[in-house]
Amino acid sequence: MSDIRYGGQVYQASLGENVLDVLIRNKVNVPYSCRKGVCMSCISRLDEGRPSPQSQDNLKTTLIEQNYFLACKATVTGNMTIAAPDDATLYSRARVKSIEKLSGEVTRLVLQPATPLYYHAGQYVTLRRPDGLARSYSLASVPFLDTALEFHIRHMPDGLMSNWIAKDLKEGDTLDFQGPTGNCFYVSDDPHKPILLIGTGTGLAPLFGILRDALFSGHKGDIRLYHGSRLDVGLYLKKRLFEIADQYRNFWYQPCVSSGVAPSECKSGRAADLALEDLEDLSGWSVYLCGDPGMVKDTQRKAYLAGAATRDIHSDAFEYRNMRENKSDPYPNDRRKR
Ligand SMILES: Cc1cc2nc3c(=O)[nH]c(=O)nc-3n(C[C@H](O)[C@H](O)[C@H](O)COP(=O)(O)OP(=O)(O)OC[C@H]3O[C@@H](n4cnc5c(N)ncnc54)[C@H](O)[C@@H]3O)c2cc1C
Structure with missing residues (x-):
């Protein structure tokens, strides 16, 4: 047996x-969410001991040098x-x-950082509520076009963070954030390369x-952008995207609904299936997949089989809170806020 010291x-x-798992089992109020090393919520510092190499995989060198590690991967x-x-x-x-x-069900949150943030459009940051609850959200803004940071947040009715953002957060409030993180962003190495963008929900x-x-x-x-939602109401930027498509001859936008009757401008079916039906040969394409983790994983494989090179398949899977066997709410006080 070993001794794990935390908070005295x-x-x-x-x-x-x-x-x-050790910290959760002992009811330590440590922030966590995806448990897959993606969201960075459980980042901690090791003052004594050796971090296992995979627990520092996605960390910046400056953090590794200070012995930071991800508890979920350690x-x-x-x-x-x-x-x-x-x-x-x-x-x-x-x-x-x-x-x-x-x-x-989608909130547009715009944050003005106290100091400029250097990021690539498509990366994500982890927002932290004053009580420590942390969740990752992707940046919808572009550094050289927008002065503030924009996020599209889907309201999960029982979701701790998204519910709080939709109902309690107000203009003028302050939030802490960590990041940017992630490798899913535009690579301008070849301006003639065709690009396929597939997103579900706020994966847009x-x-x-x-x-x-x-x-x-x-x-x-x-x-080519395929945006999928279960119902038409979830295609929350449809008007804006059709306007952009009118402006740029090299951009096509295809809204897709997977349930119910599709309006005339939408296709009926899952966005990824429809995209791969339309574009059978993806050799030479850059492919970006964002949103539902199941869709992202499945389409990564299918895009590869359709000819896209592994290095050209970029993805941002919205891994959500993985409670596994631990059903207890790490933030019980939040209940009053629902
Ligand atoms: C890299 C990354 C980027 C992300 N970017 C965005 C973004 O731009 N916009 C956005 O809206 N979200 C994004 N997410 C998801 C986000 O981090 C939260 O997981 C989401 O907002 C739910 O958090 P919550 O605290 O409201 O719900 P929680 O309290 O964490 O979850 C409540 C319950 O709902 C379940 N649940 C949560 N989300 C889902 C889901 N999608 N499908 C099924 N069950 C679910 C949980 O397992 C839990 O049982 C991203 C996640 C990652 C890892």
């Missing part, structure tokens, strides 16, 4: 056990002393500039940034 307490753990390697992250190292502050509904957010980045950077190759 000592917990017993077996060698090889997952560090986040295994117990011996006695460990873990500290909560240092706010000044990891987090920046932003003010809510505006917050409005884009549709019944990063694609909207990537699309505008490519168009305003003078991309010459075809750009």
Whole structure:
């Protein structure tokens, strides 16, 4: 057995056990969400002990040098002393500039960062509520076009963060965020390369940034965007995207609905299936897949089989909170806010 020290307490753990599991099992109020090393919510610092290599996979060198690691990807390697992250190292502050509904279930949140953020359109940041709850959201803004950071957030009725953003967050409030992170962004190495963008739900957010980045950077190759939603009401940027399609001859927009009757301008079916039916040969294409993790995983494989090179398939899977066997709510006080 090994000793895991956190916040002045000592917990017993077996060698090889997952560090986040140990903390959750002992009811430590540690932030976490996806448990797959994507959302970065559980980033912590190791003051004593050795971080397992995979627990530092996606971290910047500066953070690795300070012994930061992701608890969800770490295994117990011996006695460990873990500290909560240092706010000044990891987090920046932003003010809510505006917050409005884009549709019944999607909120457009615009944040003005206290200091300029250097990012690529399509990357994501992790927003942190004052009580520590953290979730990742993709940037829909483009650094050289927009002065503020834009997010499209789908309201999950029982979702802790999205419910709070939709109902409690107000203009002028402040939020902390970590990032940017992620490799799903426009690569301008070949302006003639055709680009296929497939997104479901608010998976449109990063694609909207990537699309505008490519168009305003003078991309010459075809750009095809398939946006999928269960119902027409979920196609929350339809009007704006048809306007952009009217402006740019190399951009096509295809809204898709997977349930119910499709309006005349939409196709009926799943966005990824429809895209791959229309474009059977993807050799030489750049492919961007964002949104539902199942769609992203499945379409990565299909795009590869259709000829897209692995290096040209970019993705941003919206991994959501994975509660596994632990059904307890790590933020029980939030219930009053629902
Ligand atoms: C890299 C990345 C980028 C992301 N970008 C965006 C974005 O731009 N816009 C956006 O709206 N979301 C995005 N997400 C998802 C976001 O981080 C949250 O997971 C989402 O807002 C739900 O959080 P919540 O706290 O409201 O719900 P939680 O309290 O975390 O979840 C409540 C319950 O709903 C379930 N649940 C949550 N989300 C889903 C889902 N999509 N499908 C099925 N069940 C679900 C959970 O498992 C849980 O049981 C992104 C996630 C990642 C990892």
